[in-house]
Amino acid sequence: MLLSLISNSGLLIEAIEANSRNIKKSSMAPPIMEASNILRKDFIGIYLVLRLYSNIKYLFSLREIKREAHLLLGGNLGDVRRTFEKAEEFLLGSFTILSKSSLYQSEPWGMESENLFLNQVWKVETVLNPQLLLEKLLAAELQFGRERVKPKVEGSYFDRTLDIDILFVGDMVLNSDKLVLPHPRLHLRAFTLQAIAEVDPDFIHPVLLKSTSYLLENCTDNVKARKLD
Incomplete structure (x- = not known):
């Protein structure tokens, strides 16, 4: 052209x-x-x-701008490990996975359940803007049985087959009705920090201006995760 x-x-x-x-x-x-x-x-x-x-x-x-992003996958219903694998196949073409953390197992955070959670962080590269990336991730959650129930109390959590959160998109700071970047609670969750510090320990939180490894060392969350592999 x-x-x-x-x-x-x-x-x-x-x-x-x-x-x-x-x-x-x-x-x-x-x-x-x-x-x-x-x-x-x-x-x-x-x-x-x-x-x-x-x-x-x-x-x-109109050039495609490549962005690095950090995603947190979680679930506590069904064969979560296999669900993660299927989600990766489903999302093929939406991004390139640069690295993955180990799988981490932890007790439910912010809720009561007998089902333990599995979590994993993916560091990816994508040409999608954050909103389009979110839409792809929501489609994957729906595809693998995620049921979104409106909580009676705001901030309540439920058991789920698959949950994919966007933690960071580079150093982007965003506050919209549908998406907040960086993820507003990531620095409060030890299981999230353990996984992201494994794949990107020197990444600087664009708001707190601290590395993920520093945030992990200073996190007071008592819900620690057990590294599986």
């Missing part, structure tokens, strides 16, 4: 220059008319250059 744009612009400029040469060859053209055509040529030339620049700038704005 860019080459075609440049090529077409060149043809237009050539046509303008040819028209200008014809004007100069005509000795009968009044001086005022000749000056007017010269000015017209200059303005059209400037317009074409600006239009070309604008189109090139727009095309560059």
